[in-house]
Amino acid sequence: MSRAFNFCAGPATLPEAVLKQAQSEMLDWRGTGMSVMEMSHRSDEFVAIAEAAEKDLRELAGISDDYAVLFMQGGASSQFSTIPLNLLGDKTSADYVNTGIWSKKAIAEAKRYGNVNVVASSEDSGFTTIPDQSGWNTSADAAYLHYTPNETIGGLEYDFIPDSGDVPLVADMSSTMLSRPLDISKFGLIYAGAQKNIGPSGLVVVIIRKDLLGKARKETPTMMNYQVIADNGSMYNTPATYSWYLSGLVFKWLKEQGGVQAMGEMNARKAKKLYGFIDANDFYANPIEPRFRSWMNVPFTLADDALNGEFLKGAEARHLLNLQGHRSVGGMRASIYNAMPEEGVDALIDYMAEFAKERG
Numbered sequence: 001m002s003r004a005f006n007f008c009a010g011p012a013t014l015p016e017a018v019l020k021q022a023q024s025e026m027l028d029w030r031g032t033g034m035s036v037m038e039m040s041h042r043s044d045e046f047v048a049i050a051e052a053a054e055k056d057l058r059e060l061a062g063i064s065d066d067y068a069v070l071f072m073q074g075g076a077s078s079q080f081s082t083i084p085l086n087l088l089g090d091k092t093s094a095d096y097v098n099t100g101i102w103s104k105k106a107i108a109e110a111k112r113y114g115n116v117n118v119v120a121s122s123e124d125s126g127f128t129t130i131p132d133q134s135g136w137n138t139s140a141d142a143a144y145l146h147y148t149p150n151e152t153i154g155g156l157e158y159d160f161i162p163d164s165g166d167v168p169l170v171a172d173m174s175s176t177m178l179s180r181p182l183d184i185s186k187f188g189l190i191y192a193g194a195q196k197n198i199g200p201s202g203l204v205v206v207i208i209r210k211d212l213l214g215k216a217r218k219e220t221p222t223m224m225n226y227q228v229i230a231d232n233g234s235m236y237n238t239p240a241t242y243s244w245y246l247s248g249l250v251f252k253w254l255k256e257q258g259g260v261q262a263m264g265e266m267n268a269r270k271a272k273k274l275y276g277f278i279d280a281n282d283f284y285a286n287p288i289e290p291r292f293r294s295w296m297n298v299p300f301t302l303a304d305d306a307l308n309g310e311f312l313k314g315a316e317a318r319h320l321l322n323l324q325g326h327r328s329v330g331g332m333r334a335s336i337y338n339a340m341p342e343e344g345v346d347a348l349i350d351y352m353a354e355f356a357k358e359r360g
């Protein structure tokens with residue numbers, strides 16, 4: 001069976017070339033007689049793999065030496081608590097913007113550790129827009145300002161980087177990391193669960209400005225202490241070695257594709273095509289205010305929900321997989337991350353056009 005086009009929001013499709021390379025190296029990594037999975041994380045071989053991955057990520061994303069790059073575990077969700085535990089310091093509150101399900105989860109977790117000031121929310125709109133920053137009720141005394149640049153479930157994305165002044169800006173980039181060029185220097189901390197645009201699930205990449213290290217509360221679990229993880233090269237305990245290795249292969253692949261610049265251009269084209277088709281076809285709809293539509297996750301509904309099952313069945317028959325929307329939103333969702341080729345989007349549009357013609 002040939003590879004399908006997999007539109008899953010996460011774990012998401014990986015580049016075929018990366019999977020093939022991993023396959024060819026699976027039993028015997030470069031003459032060592034071992035799989036990467038079987039290597040000591042302290043071995044020269046694995047340390048070289050780990051360091052190359054960090055170096056390639058730094059190059060790709062333009063991360064300066066002012067920042068530490070951490071390869072942590074527990075996914076993006078574990079960061080919802082790790083962040084307040086480490087960054088609240090001697091402050092009593094943090095600012096959060098509420099733009100959807102992932103923001104809400106981050107807010108709920110942060111409330112366990114301090115006061116959360118929700119500076120703005122687009123809940124009244126059904127999370128179809130981003131509140132204009134001029135109306136945000138931010139506080140100069142906040143420990144940090146947290147936001148979710150891309151709400152993976154709602155398909156809602158900021159088209160600007162918030163200005164947080166002297167307050168460190170913290171961003172959950174799980175579903176948008178490496179999808180286009182980004183000015184890292186505007187951020188205090190960026191985190192990204194790997195399973196969208198980076199590699200296998202479980203791993204979470206944290207990019208933290210070094211002056212924010214060393215502020216963890218006394219009761220912070222050691223495994224969640226950024227300073228400890230940084231001091232130990234993300235090997236305080238056994239790291240997720242195979243996920244780290246695969247992410248490194250993805251970084252190399254991204255560099256071969258022309259890096260984030262080329263990715264950004266391709267991702268913009270893919271999104272424009274798909275939204276353009278949805279807008280031009282009465283049978284499909286997307287509720288998000290156009291300027292805040294996500295490049296990565298494209299939710300859409302059919303004119304008649306009763307046809308959802310049939311739509312999904314027909315899609316599967318054509319090897320267009322995982323188009324069902326999140327259970328909380330309904331309808332469909334096509335996630336079109338870096339590793340989704342343009343042909344995948346074309347194949348989806350062809351199918352959608354045909355389905356609308358037959359059943360619309």
Ligand SMILES: *Cc1c(COP(=O)(O)O)cnc(C)c1O
Nearest residue numbers: 075076077102152172174175193
């Ligand atoms: C997927 C996702 C998460 C959760 O990631 P886990 O690794 O499953 O914890 C958090 N935030 C955003 C924006 C996501 O897309």
